[in-house]
Amino acid sequence: MEFIAEIRRRHLVSGESISSIARSLKLSRPTVRKAVKAQVEPLYQRQRQPTPKLGEFQEQLTDWLALDARLPKRQRRTAQRLFECLQIEDYQGSYGPVQRFVMNWKQQAGIRSTTKQAFVPLVFPAGETCQFDWSHEVVVLGGVSQTIKLAHFRLAYSRQMFVAAYPRETQEMVLDAHVRAFAFFGGVPKRMVYDNLKTVVDAILVGKERQFNRRFLALANHYLFEPVACTPESGWEKGQVEKQVGNIREWLFTPTPKFQDFTALNAWLAARCLELAGRQHPQQTQLTITECFAEEQPLLNAVGAEFDGYVEKTLRVSSTCLIRVDHNRYSVPAEWANRVVSVRVTAAQVRIVADSQLIAEHSRRLGRDQLICDPWHYLPVLEKKPGALRHGAPFQTWDLPMSIKVVRDHILKQDKGDRAFVELLLMARALGDGGLDTLEVACDLTLQTGVVAAAVVLNEMRRLTESTHTKALTDIKLSIPTLQLEPMADCARYDSLRSLQHEH
Incomplete structure (x- = not known):
């Protein structure tokens, strides 16, 4: 006082x-x-801090703290996060009473905070440094609770963040995360700072020397940034992104969010990164993170062509025309059975290359023990073994148009129906990209006639392709040359020829 x-x-x-x-x-x-008497005894010694606005919320807050105490430490809400949750419940008080209540509750429960360390404040030039790290978070995807991996990026000057979710920390996920982050930032920083990740660093040498992974160096060479690895067990060398891990867990993953799939989750994360950038910059308090990023973004190196972030491996195709990638099996065209192919795996695709040509491509599945087949890959096998059409795994889940399914079911009931329907598929493949559409139209026309037979469908397909070919010819405009000087008719020459004929 x-x-x-x-x-x-x-x-x-x-x-x-x-x-x-x-x-x-x-x-x-x-x-x-x-x-x-203040020199002898304190003027005020409050035994109990009144909290009139928190009073009716203390029971709710106690329940939350008891619930969080049973969760892993990374999933527990901080006092700030609990304060924000109370505000949603219409709490009108300030943060101080909530903080004191949480501190007292933890002291009574025997939960102690970790010892704080001292650090040197750092200053980074704009456009120079970005820090990277992984974290493990818990989400509900498709109704199933699971642990995901979150790739964190943070520009050290502006504090602009970017996060992306993945099922694993494999190298193709690391490459894909960088491609997404640089597209989000609209540029590339001059330096990227990492832990000694196995997907980034192959060997730790003396001091700061590192042997980086060759595929990762291809990424760095493409985007022209310098990779820097921290000293082992020295996370404070990239303290900003280490702090971001805790903040993102508090802001976005407590309580546990729910999404249908990774696509929806990543779209939400990108939107929240933009939203959180509206907060005050920790050092330049008169500016927001968004405003500081607007200053830094023009200083980033421009992004050129997108890096093809695949990891390549050599595999042998099985006799059933399959390769195994990450616990799942993918089909390959039958002509490559029992041969060696190159498989390029990205975060979203599986591409099979042979003789420098792309021979197959599949969307990558993230589960286990799944069979991903393209039925067209097995058509050469059906030509020799048409009976496999009925029970072949690639054809059981083939999503054909309804008219083709109806015709197929009719033909398979006929004598030698397997081979007859295979001939229809061979005809459709011979027509190229539009072959399946032509087969669908031919089946529709066949069903209208009421006589369902392979010969009728083949006839309709030929008629459709011939009419298309004829129309293409009629659309061609022929240029007929014209004579500039037309010859004169000379009937006398004809008479002379007749006279010569009579003489002989």
Whole structure:
């Protein structure tokens, strides 16, 4: 209290009475007496801090703290996060009472906070440094709770962040995360700082020397950034992104969010990164993170062509025309059975290359023990073994148009129906990309006639392709040359020829 020194001086030095001091300073006499004795005993010693606005929410807060105490440490809400949750419940008070309540509850529960360390404040030039790290978070995807991997990026100057979710921390996921981050930032920083990840660093040498992974160096060479690895077990060398891991867990993953799939989750994460950038910059307090990023973004190196972030491996195709990638099996064209092919795996695709040509491509599946087949890959096998059409795994889940399914079911009931329907498929493949559409139209026309047979469908397909070919010819405009000087008719020459004929 600012009047303590004045009260003590006026009473003890000047001899002014307590009543006079109380009247002049508009204080109660007990307060003045306490001030006079302040040197011996404290003026105020509050035994209990009143929290009128928190009172009705204390039970809710206690339940949340008890629930969080049973969760792993990374999933527990901080006092700030609990305060934000109470605000959603219409709490009108300030943060201080919530913080004190949480601290007291943890002390009574025997939960102690970790010891704080001291660090040197760092300053980074704009456009120079970006820090990277992984974290493990818990989400509900498609109704199933699972642990995902979150790739964190943070520009050290502006504090602009970017996060992307993946099922694993494999190298193709690392490459894909960088491609997404640089597209999100609209540029590339000059330096990227990492832990000694196995997908980034192959060997730790003396000091700061590292042997980086060759595929990762291809990424760095494409985007022209310098990779820097931290000293082992020295996470403070990239302290900003280490702190971001905790903040993102608090802001976005407590309580556990729910999404249908990774696509929806990553779209939400990108939107939240933009939203969180509206917060105040921790150092340039007069600016927001968004405003600082607007200054930094033009200083980033421009992004050219997108890096093809695949990891390549050599595999042998099985006799069933399959290769195994990450616990799942993918089909390959039958002509490559029992041969070696090159498989390029990205975060979203599986591409099979042979003789420098792309021979097959599949969307990558993230589960286990799944069979991903393209039925067209097995058509050469059906040509020799048409009976496999009925029970072949690639054809059981083939999503054909309804008219083709109806015709197929009719033909398979006929004598030698397997081979007859295979001939229709061979005809469709011979027509190229539009072959399946032509087969669908031919089946529709066949069903309209009421006579369902392979010969009728083949006839309709030929008629459709011939009419298309004829129409293409009629659309061609022929340029017929014209004579500039037409010859004159000479009937005398004809008469001379007749006379010669009579003579002979």
